[in-house]
Amino acid sequence: MANNHHKEVLDRLRRIEGQVRGIQKMVEEERYCIEVLTVLRSVVAALGKVEELILRRHLETCVSGAMRSGSVKEQDEKIDEVMQILSQFRR
Amino acid sequence: MANNHHKEVLDRLRRIEGQVRGIQKMVEEERYCIEVLTVLRSVVAALGKVEELILRRHLETCVSGAMRSGSVKEQDEKIDEVMQILSQFRR
Amino acid sequence: MANNHHKEVLDRLRRIEGQVRGIQKMVEEERYCIEVLTVLRSVVAALGKVEELILRRHLETCVSGAMRSGSVKEQDEKIDEVMQILSQFRR
Amino acid sequence: MANNHHKEVLDRLRRIEGQVRGIQKMVEEERYCIEVLTVLRSVVAALGKVEELILRRHLETCVSGAMRSGSVKEQDEKIDEVMQILSQFRR
Numbered sequence: 001m002a003n004n005h006h007k008e009v010l011d012r013l014r015r016i017e018g019q020v021r022g023i024q025k026m027v028e029e030e031r032y033c034i035e036v037l038t039v040l041r042s043v044v045a046a047l048g049k050v051e052e053l054i055l056r057r058h059l060e061t062c063v064s065g066a067m068r069s070g071s072v073k074e075q076d077e078k079i080d081e082v083m084q085i086l087s088q089f090r091r
Numbered sequence: 092m093a094n095n096h097h098k099e100v101l102d103r104l105r106r107i108e109g110q111v112r113g114i115q116k117m118v119e120e121e122r123y124c125i126e127v128l129t130v131l132r133s134v135v136a137a138l139g140k141v142e143e144l145i146l147r148r149h150l151e152t153c154v155s156g157a158m159r160s161g162s163v164k165e166q167d168e169k170i171d172e173v174m175q176i177l178s179q180f181r182r
Numbered sequence: 183m184a185n186n187h188h189k190e191v192l193d194r195l196r197r198i199e200g201q202v203r204g205i206q207k208m209v210e211e212e213r214y215c216i217e218v219l220t221v222l223r224s225v226v227a228a229l230g231k232v233e234e235l236i237l238r239r240h241l242e243t244c245v246s247g248a249m250r251s252g253s254v255k256e257q258d259e260k261i262d263e264v265m266q267i268l269s270q271f272r273r
Numbered sequence: 274m275a276n277n278h279h280k281e282v283l284d285r286l287r288r289i290e291g292q293v294r295g296i297q298k299m300v301e302e303e304r305y306c307i308e309v310l311t312v313l314r315s316v317v318a319a320l321g322k323v324e325e326l327i328l329r330r331h332l333e334t335c336v337s338g339a340m341r342s343g344s345v346k347e348q349d350e351k352i353d354e355v356m357q358i359l360s361q362f363r364r
Contacts, residue, residue: 006300013297020290027282033331034354040324041361044317051313052178058306059170067158079150081307087143088314089180100209108202115195118188124240125263131233132270135226142222149215172216179223234360241352249340261332269325271362 005057012050019043055085096148103141110134146176187239194232201225237267278330285323292316328358 020043026036059082066078111134117127150173157169202225208218241264248260293316299309332355339351 009300010297013293013300017290017293017297020286020293024283024286024290027279027286033327033335034358037324037327037331037358038361040320040327041358044320047313047317047320051310052174054306054309054313055177056170056174058310059173062306064158064166064170067155075155079147079155082150083143083147085307085310085314086146086177086180088311089177097209101206104202104206104209108199108206111195111199111202115192115199118191118195124236124244125267128233128236128240128267129270131229131236132267135229135233138222138226138229142219145215145218145222149219153215176216176219176223179220234356237359238352238356241355246340246348246352249337257337261329261337264332265325265329268328268359268362271359 005053009050009053012046012053016043016046016050019046051089055082058082096144100141100144103137103144107134107137107141110137142180146173149173187235191232191235194228194235198225198228198232201228233271237264240264278326282323282326285319285326289316289319289323292319324362328355331355 019039023036023039023043026039063078063082066074070078110130114127114130114134117130154169154173157165161169201221205218205221205225208221245260245264248256252260292312296309296312296316299312336351336355339347343351
């Protein structure tokens with residue numbers, strides 16, 4: 001399962017890298033701003049999907065591990081980390 | 092602690108309710124759009140703060156409780172719920 | 183048209199005010215966190231809709247007015263204002 | 274000025290492309306999820322900056338051009354396009 005997760009994340013990141021290169025080409029070809037902005041938005045959405053995959057796995061492994069067998073201090077640290085990531089999600 | 096948490100959430104929600112009423116007054120007085128938009132943004136930020144308070148408490152109580160003593164099924168459900176809330180956070 | 187716009191914005195703000203009061207009641211009744219978070223998200227979405235209505239009207243009136251008959255300085259100011267609002271939209 | 278704008282946008286996109294490749298390496302090296310998520314967030318912020326640069330230029334050129342000398346229909350189209358991009362900004 002870990003391997004499937006890694007593979008999916010890497011596949012998505014490679015596709016995103018290709019999209020970013022595609023946007024560079026659009027800018028060089030002076031394509032209409034609104035078209036470029038639309039593709040930029042789809043790249044941001046694709047990155048958001050990668051973030052969700054990684055965060056879900058983090059909750060399923062590290063966070064639930066700490067909850068089950070970590071000290072109270074470790075549990076608090078995990079929750080703080082998750083909350084920090086979440087508050088960055090709004091930005 | 093539960094009482095402090097509740098009190099803080101309720102205080103913030105009452106202040107937000109007052110701000111929403113204040114925006115209605117600004118609209119009635121035909122205040123400049125950009126001013127109204129700025130206050131609207133600060134209300135959205137204040138709601139975001141309330142969401143963070145509630146989510147943090149949810150992680151500290153319900154989610155960590157399920158991780159510690161819930162069945163695998165209950166643990167999965169909690170993680171699914173958190174992930175659903177998080178993906179709504181982007182909207 | 184200005185009146186319709188005002189009326190729609192005010193109606194929406196009154197409904198949002200009612201929803202914020204409803205959330206206070208949910209918190210007092212100790213409703214499940216995830217339910218409260220879901221309603222909070224719908225209030226944020228409703229505020230987003232109000233922001234869009236006001237911004238659209240601002241573009242249609244003040245901004246397009248400045249573009250048509252304002253000085254270059256006034257035009258630059260309008261664009262700066264819109265860009266500041268937009269960069270706040272991400273937060 | 275158009276050239277400076279293009280150069281800045283392209284420089285930023287190339288840096289973003291490099292960051293996306295860097296994240297792939299982090300995933301391959303099994304770096305801690307929270308570190309990966311933090312870098313992903315900084316890429317999203319960098320893309321947001323590119324979006325702002327392009328949108329500002331769009332307002333300064335195409336939109337203000339349509340406001341000054343376009344037909345009412347063209348003006349409405351420009352405003353609709355901007356509003357569509359803005360509502361995507363929330364997602």
